[in-house]
Each structure stands twice: as structure tokens, then as C-alpha cells.
Amino acid sequence: MTHRTLHISGVTRRFGSKTAVDNVTLDIAPGQFVGIIGSSGAGKSTLLRLLNRMVEPSSGEIRFGHREVTKLKARALREWRRECAMIFQQFNLIERLDVLTNVLVGRIAAHGFASSMVMRFSDAERQMAIEALDRLGMTEHALQRAGTLSGGQQQRVAIARALVQKPQIMLADEPIASLDPGNATRVMDALRSINREDGLTVLVNLHTLDTAREYCDRIVAMRTGRIVFDGVAGQLTREVVRDIYGGAGTDEFNEAITSTRLPLPELALA
Numbered sequence: 001m002t003h004r005t006l007h008i009s010g011v012t013r014r015f016g017s018k019t020a021v022d023n024v025t026l027d028i029a030p031g032q033f034v035g036i037i038g039s040s041g042a043g044k045s046t047l048l049r050l051l052n053r054m055v056e057p058s059s060g061e062i063r064f065g066h067r068e069v070t071k072l073k074a075r076a077l078r079e080w081r082r083e084c085a086m087i088f089q090q091f092n093l094i095e096r097l098d099v100l101t102n103v104l105v106g107r108i109a110a111h112g113f114a115s116s117m118v119m120r121f122s123d124a125e126r127q128m129a130i131e132a133l134d135r136l137g138m139t140e141h142a143l144q145r146a147g148t149l150s151g152g153q154q155q156r157v158a159i160a161r162a163l164v165q166k167p168q169i170m171l172a173d174e175p176i177a178s179l180d181p182g183n184a185t186r187v188m189d190a191l192r193s194i195n196r197e198d199g200l201t202v203l204v205n206l207h208t209l210d211t212a213r214e215y216c217d218r219i220v221a222m223r224t225g226r227i228v229f230d231g232v233a234g235q236l237t238r239e240v241v242r243d244i245y246g247g248a249g250t251d252e253f254n255e256a257i258t259s260t261r262l263p264l265p266e267l268a269l270a
């Protein structure tokens with residue numbers, strides 16, 4: 001399975017004088033469910049965007065098995081973007097189009113831009129889209145305009161769209177940050193079932209510790225572009241959490257801690 005391991009080696013990305021991602025090295029095994037946590041501005045989004053080449057590294061290398069992702073061009077780059085689907089905090093659906101068509105947009109990545117300009121999709125692709133919607137409990141909304149759905153429903157449509165890309169990796173950039181707790185749970189459960197049933201690697205940026213603890217096999221924390229923690233939920237002691245969020249009493253530390261369902265003494269002992 002090593003051909004599906006994601007290797008991030010010494011990756012740095014600067015924006016002017018700002019180093020958003022600073023010499024990050026991580027190996028991610030196929031099928032892992034990895035949560036990335038850290039304060040606002042820690043570099044989490046930039047790291048995910050580096051992985052699907054929405055952002056180019058200033059230095060360092062990303063490989064997927066033997067493939068050098070950072071060197072891919074043209075068709076090979078498009079193929080890589082199909083393989084690592086991404087979902088976003090704001091869902092990024094086309095609101096005036098119906099749900100089914102939005103899901104089919106995921107097929108554009110699979111069969112190239114030109115042929116999809118006219119939105120022509122095969123019966124097999126329609127079937128694939130309906131199956132993806134069914135998995136996410138959204139079939140009954142297939143013909144509804146995307147803009148009329150709730151946030152949680154829109155995010156599930158976005159996951160269905162990502163699924164029809166037939167990806168190997170699912171990147172999720174704060175997918176539940178705009179959702180109420182019930183919808184957040186449904187979206188995280190959907191990511192978990194994709195991870196477990198399809199063996200997809202999932203990398204998800206999260207800003208609440210309880211979610212990271214509950215869902216992730218592995219938690220990676222970033223601070224000022226660097227990895228400051230890489231372990232399992234049980235190793236996230238209160239002291240580690242304080243370091244990640246820049247000290248007790250900061251708003252983000254308080255938010256991360258108070259949003260956790262574990263009482264503080266238990267967190268300290270974990």
C-alpha cells in the first residue's frame with residue numbers, strides 16, 4: 001500500500017515576508033483519518049491547498065507513492081486534483097443549479113473541462129451521482145436548487161460531488177465551521193463512513209478539539225506554520241493544548257477547551 005502513502009517533505013510556503021507553512025514534514029498512510037488543528041493563521045488551509053496544488057510550495061516536496069506531486073503538469077496535474085477532492089467551509093456549490101447537476105460537476109474533474117462545457121453526462125455518471133446522494137441521505141433533494149438547502153445539506157451535496165470524482169484522498173477545510181452541532185455531526189459521520197467503507201484517506205482542518213478527538217485516528221497541530229504536535233487524541237493533554245493555542249486564556253484556547261465535551265480535569269489526565 002506504500003504507493004498510496006502521502007509524503008510531505010520539508011515543505012515551506014511564503015507569502016511575501018510571511019511564512020504560512022514552515023518546513024513541514026509528514027507521512028500520511030493510506031486510509032488514515034487525520035485532523036489538523038491550530039489557531040487561526042497557523043497555516044492549516046495553506047497546507048491543504050499545497051496538497052492539491054491550489055498553492056505552490058516555495059520549497060520542499062510532496063509525493064504520493066512514487067509520484068512527485070509538486071512536479072505534475074497539465075493532464076497529470078488535473079488527474080492529481082481528481083484524486084484529491086476538496087470540500088470547503090462555504091460548500092462552493094452552484095446555487096442556481098439543482099443538486100444532481102452540482103454533484104455531476106464533480107465528474108468534470110474526471111473527464112476534462114471541454115466535454116463538460118455543455119454539461120453532458122452519461123447515464124452511468126447520473127447513476128453514480130444518484131448513488132452518492134443516496135449515501136449521504138440527499139436523494140429526495142436531487143432536483144432541488146442547491147441554494148435552497150440548509151448549510152448541512154449543502155455540505156453533504158459537496159461531499160457527494162467530491163465522491164463522484166472517485167478520489168483517493170479527501171481534503172476538508174473546516175467543513176463544519178459554519179454548521180450547527182447536529183449538521184456538523186452528520187457531515188463528520190459522512191466523512192467517517194467514506195473513510196471506513198471506501199478506505200479514503202481523510203485530512204480535515206478542524207477548530208474544535210472535541211470533533212478532532214472523536215473522529216481522528218491522528219491529530220496534527222500547527223502553530224505559526226510548524227507542526228507542534230503529531231499524535232493521538234489521548235496525548236492531547238491540557239498543557240499540549242495550551243502550547244498549540246498560544247497559552248491559557250487566549251480566545252482560541254478558551255474556545256478549543258470549552259467546546260470539548262470532556263471536563264477539564266479529565267482532559268488534563270488524558
Ligand SMILES: Nc1ncnc2c1ncn2[C@@H]1O[C@H](COP(=O)(O)OP(=O)(O)OP(=O)(O)O)[C@@H](O)[C@H]1O
Binds near residue numbers: 015020038039041046
Ligand atoms: N494568498 C495569501 N496571501 C498572503 N498571505 C496569505 C495567503 N494565504 C495565507 N496567507 C497567510 O498565511 C498564514 C496562514 O494562513 P492559513 O489560512 O493557512 O491559516 P489557517 O490556519 O488555515 O487559518 P484559519 O483557521 O483562520 O483559516 C496567515 O498569516 C495568512 O494571512
